[in-house]
Each structure stands twice: as C-alpha cells, then as structure tokens.
Amino acid sequence: MIRQGLLICLTFIPFISLFFVVPSFEIENNMAIVHTIGLIVILSGINVWLSMMCAWWLLWTDSRWKHVIEWLVFLPLFIPMLATLFGLYLILAEAGLIGTYVGVTLALLVVTIPYSIRLAYNGMAVIGRPLLEQARILPSRRRVMYVLYPLFSRLMRTIALFTTVILLSQFALIQLIGAGLIPTVTTELYQSYAGNNRGLALSNTWMLILFPVLLYFLLSGWDRYMVRMLKGRLQ
Amino acid sequence: MSLNVQNLYKQFGTKQILNGVDFEVKPHDIHAIVGVSGSGKSTILRIIAGLESTDSGDVKWNHRSLIPIPAHKRRVTMLSQTALLFPHLTVGENVTLVTRERSRKQAEHWLRVVQLGDRYDAEIHELSGGEQQRVSLARALAAEPELLLLDEPFTNLDPKLKLDLQRFIRDLVKELNLTAVLVTHDREEAMLMADQVTLIDEGKVTRTGTVAELYDTAPGFGDFVMLDGELRPLSEVEVSEATGVSVQLMKKIYRFGQCFGEYQFKDGRSVMLPTCETYQTGMIYRIKRKEE
Numbered sequence: 001m002i003r004q005g006l007l008i009c010l011t012f013i014p015f016i017s018l019f020f021v022v023p024s025f026e027i028e029n030n031m032a033i034v035h036t037i038g039l040i041v042i043l044s045g046i047n048v049w050l051s052m053m054c055a056w057w058l059l060w061t062d063s064r065w066k067h068v069i070e071w072l073v074f075l076p077l078f079i080p081m082l083a084t085l086f087g088l089y090l091i092l093a094e095a096g097l098i099g100t101y102v103g104v105t106l107a108l109l110v111v112t113i114p115y116s117i118r119l120a121y122n123g124m125a126v127i128g129r130p131l132l133e134q135a136r137i138l139p140s141r142r143r144v145m146y147v148l149y150p151l152f153s154r155l156m157r158t159i160a161l162f163t164t165v166i167l168l169s170q171f172a173l174i175q176l177i178g179a180g181l182i183p184t185v186t187t188e189l190y191q192s193y194a195g196n197n198r199g200l201a202l203s204n205t206w207m208l209i210l211f212p213v214l215l216y217f218l219l220s221g222w223d224r225y226m227v228r229m230l231k232g233r234l235q
Numbered sequence: 236m237s238l239n240v241q242n243l244y245k246q247f248g249t250k251q252i253l254n255g256v257d258f259e260v261k262p263h264d265i266h267a268i269v270g271v272s273g274s275g276k277s278t279i280l281r282i283i284a285g286l287e288s289t290d291s292g293d294v295k296w297n298h299r300s301l302i303p304i305p306a307h308k309r310r311v312t313m314l315s316q317t318a319l320l321f322p323h324l325t326v327g328e329n330v331t332l333v334t335r336e337r338s339r340k341q342a343e344h345w346l347r348v349v350q351l352g353d354r355y356d357a358e359i360h361e362l363s364g365g366e367q368q369r370v371s372l373a374r375a376l377a378a379e380p381e382l383l384l385l386d387e388p389f390t391n392l393d394p395k396l397k398l399d400l401q402r403f404i405r406d407l408v409k410e411l412n413l414t415a416v417l418v419t420h421d422r423e424e425a426m427l428m429a430d431q432v433t434l435i436d437e438g439k440v441t442r443t444g445t446v447a448e449l450y451d452t453a454p455g456f457g458d459f460v461m462l463d464g465e466l467r468p469l470s471e472v473e474v475s476e477a478t479g480v481s482v483q484l485m486k487k488i489y490r491f492g493q494c495f496g497e498y499q500f501k502d503g504r505s506v507m508l509p510t511c512e513t514y515q516t517g518m519i520y521r522i523k524r525k526e527e
Contacts, residue, residue: 062247062288130315130317130319131319131321133286133319134319134321135321136286136306136307137284137285137286137306137307137311137312137313137378138307138332138333139307140307142332142337143307146321146324146332147321147332150323150324151321151323227323231323231324231328233337234324234327234328234331234332234337234339235328235331235339
C-alpha cells in the first residue's frame with residue numbers, strides 16, 4: 001500500500017502545482033509551434049520507419065557483424081547526451097548545418113534513434129520469432145496489412161510518443177545546433193521561465209503536455225480505426 | 236510430386252548443425268525425420284519451409300530447386316509445437332487470412348474439416364491447446380499447400396489428445412493426398428504416422444527406410460520398450476510365454492502391411508512391438524530379454 005501511495009505521489013506531484021496558477025493563454029511565437037509540430041511529424045515518421053527496419057533486420061540476421069552493429073547502434077545509450085552534443089556540433093558546423101532546420105532534425109534523430117531501435121527490437125522479441133515466422137509464410141501485402149501492422153501498431157505508437165517526449169525535452173541541443181534561430185515550444189518555455197512570467201510559463205507548460213497527449217489520442221484512434229477496418233476485410 | 240533433400244550443410248556460429256543431409260520423400264507419403272534434440276531435424280524443416288538459409292546443398296520439389304524461392308511462394312505450410320495463431324485475429328480470421336481469395340466460405344470449410352465449424356468467431360484464448368492446434372492445422376490446409384511440414388506438433392498435448400490428433404492428421408493427409416514431413420524425437424509417433432522414416436544423428440542421416448525395415452535393422456529404433464524397469468532396444472527383447480514381465484496384448488494395429496501389437500503392462504503403461512501375428516488380443520504374454 002505504501003509503495004502504491006509513493007508511486008501515485010511521485011507521478012502526480014509535478015502536475016498538481018500546475019493548477020495553482022492561471023495560464024495567460026498567450027502564444028508569443030507561432031513559429032515555435034509550427035517548428036515543434038514539424039519536428040514531431042518528421043522525427044516520429046523517420047524514427048518509426050528506421051527503427052522498425054533496423055530491429056527487423058537485427059531479429060532475423062545471421063550476420064557475424066550483428067553484435068558489432070548492435071553495439072554501435074546502442075552506444076549512444078551509454079554515453080551522456082551532452083557528450084555527443086559537441087561532436088555533433090563540430091560535424092554539423094563543418095557541413096554548414098548549424099542554425100538550420102535540417103541540422104536540428106539530424107541532431108535530434110541521432111539522439112532519438114538508439115532508443116527507438118531498442119524499443120522496436122524489444123517489442124519484436126516479446127512477440128517472438130516463431131509467431132513472426134508464421135507471418136513470413138504469407139504473401140507480403142497480407143503479411144504487412146493483416147499481421148505486422150496490427151501486431152506492431154502499439155509499438156510504433158510508443159516509438160512516436162517516446163520520440164516526441166525526447167524532442168520536447170531537448171533545450172540545450174536545439175539551442176546549440178539551431179544557434180537560437182530555430183524556436184520550438186521547448187526553447188520558448190525556457191525563455192518564459194527566465195522572464196519570470198508565471199502565466200506565460202504555464203501556458204507553455206500546458207502546450208508541452210498537450211503535444212504528446214494529443215498525439216497519443218490521435219494515434220490510438222487511427223490504430224483502432226485501421227485494425228477494425230482490416231479485420232472487417234477478413235469477415 | 237517428390238521432395239529431394241540433397242547434401243544439406245548448415246552451420247550456426249562454430250557449430251555444424253547439418254552435415255550433408257540427403258533423403259527423398261515420395262509423393263503422398265508421410266516421411267518422419269527422427270532424432271534427438273539438437274540433431275538438426277528442425278533445421279531441415281526450416282530450410283524446406285524457406286525460413287532458414289543453407290550453407291550448401293539443395294532442396295528440390297518436383298525436380299525444381301526451392302532454395303531461390305521465398306517462403307511465401309513455396310506452397311509449403313508448417314505446423315509447429317505451439318499453434319502460433321495470430322492473437323489479434325479470431326479463429327476464423329486466422330484461417331481466412333491464408334485462403335487464396337480471403338474467403339470466409341473456404342475458412343469455414345476447413346474449420347469444419349478439423350471439427351471446429353462452430354468456432355469461427357471465437358477468440359484464440361477461448362480455445363484449449365488441442366483446439367488451437369486444430370485451428371493451426373486448418374490454417375495450414377487452407378493455404379492449399381503441396382507439402383505439409385509438421386515440426387513436433389504434438390509435443391505439448393496430453394497423451395489422449397496426442398493420439399487422437401496424430402490419427403486425425405494422418406488420416407487427413409492421406410485423404411487429401413498431401414505429402415508431409417514430420418519431425419519428431421518420438422519413435423512411437425513416427426511409427427504411428429509415417430510411411431518412411433529417416434533417422435538423423437548429429438546432422439547426419441544414419442538410416443532411411445520404411446517403419447518395418449527400420450524396426451528390423453536400425454539400432455536404437457524402437458528402444459521405448461520398458462523391460463526390467465528400464466528402456467531396452469527392441470532388438471534385445473522378444474515376446475514369449477516364458478519368463479519375463481507380464482504384458483497383455485490390447486490390440487493389433489495394421490499399418491502399411493505391418494502388424495503392430497499394443498501391449499500393456501500391469502501398471503497401465505503400454506508399449507508397441509512390431510509383432511502380433513501369433514498372439515491373440517486379450518491374452519497375457521511375457522516379454523523378456525533375448526538370449527545371447
């Protein structure tokens with residue numbers, strides 16, 4: 001009982017105080033919202049696609065390089081993000097991508113992809129190779145539409161949400177690689193904190209919460225619709 | 236249409252799993268591959284199904300190599316130890332999915348064949364293990380395969396259900412004129428189901444022949460006979476009215492011209508011996524070790 005109570009407290013304490021202040025409902029920078037939505041869509045899409053492909057390959061390959069590649073892909077999980085940041089900065093600076101949208105997208109991709117691959121790989125391992133092998137005996141269109149998509153839809157949703165949450169947590173990376181020229185909801189939030197305007201900070205905080213929550217409901221609804229529609233075709 | 240497995244080699248890491256495996260499956264036969272765990276028998280099946288690559292060698296179906304053909308184009312289906320039904324689909328949807336036209340009618344037909352015609356809309360978790368295995372069989376047959384692969388499909392079933400399903404599948408394969416390859420470590424199962432048997436040990440074929448041929452010649456085949464409290468090779472025992480352990484001949488099973496007797500010990504355990512012609516059902520006989 002104590003454990004459950006502690007867990008509930010730890011989960012809800014950060015949110016209780018949000019109701020103490022009235023948000024100002026001001027949106028100072030529309031471009032920040034546009035950039036954030038753009039980054040969420042692009043990064044989630046690339047992460048889901050790339051991580052699922054990579055995890056699928058890792059699941060089936062007999063290559064002797066499998067362990068080396070696994071180690072390389074998961075390496076960023078063991079190195080603090082800030083340590084990789086400066087290396088990224090130097091490379092992107094060489095390529096002339098500092099202060100650009102492409103540079104920020106690439107940097108965020110480097111940071112998020114190892115987590116996505118790990119999630120995808122573990123998710124596939126839980127479903128299990130034998131069941132997925134049954135799918136391999138099906139023609140490719142049926143395999144993807146009726147088996148793999150329904151089996152992996154929750155996994156893909158988790159990867160998209162996880163990517164979104166990491167993206168929304170990155171202030172230092174976006175500021176450094178974006179050189180302050182690519183505003184997002186996160187960078188705006190930090191500025192509003194510094195400005196001591198609690199109403200504005202709260203508006204931005206709610207915005208920050210709203211993005212993953214909306215995405216969750218959007219993707220869940222889409223999944224449910226798609227799975228029901230596909231199952232209907234088998235009736 | 237015959238299946239030719241030719242000189243298969245397969246290595247996993249540093250372990251050589253298959254060491255030049257050769258055998259032929261005749262058209263419309265049930266061919267059992269018998270070996271202990273780790274002998275490479277399941278790997279052979281996975282290579283035939285297209286789920287595993289080979290290091291060298293070939294698998295020919297009707298004189299055409301299957302190796303370059305992807306798994307879903309081979310017209311081969313596999314039944315495994317666990318039913319491996321897709322959990323997000325109902326019983327019927329699992330079967331409909333593999334039919335050529337995604338047809339509910341066909342799926343219902345195959346479910347009726349496996350005596351589950353009324354369970355089309357049931358969820359997978361509502362079925363017992365035996366029923367799930369039947370659905371898996373319906374799914375395998377609904378794909379209209381030319382070759383059916385059975386990878387120890389009876390391992391997780393209780394003895395009664397196991398025997399029922401073994402007979403059911405054997406009769407069905409014969410009725411549908413399919414060719415089937417059964418992988419098992421259970422010699423009794425091979426004896427009950429197969430026309431031909433290939434014995435495999437450490438990735439090599441040690442013997443191929445009919446059940447009756449192997450009983451006479453293959454060392455170790457049929458060593459499930461319990462005598463003096465331990466398993467004895469069949470070649471070391473005989474049935475007689477002299478001294479030994481009392482057994483009762485319960486029934487005679489005629490399989491492909493060979494008569495097998497099902498004998499029962501006093502404690503209820505039963506064995507099968509490749510003989511029964513001179514003995515009568517219901518009589519008590521004794522089995523003993525052969526005189527040297």
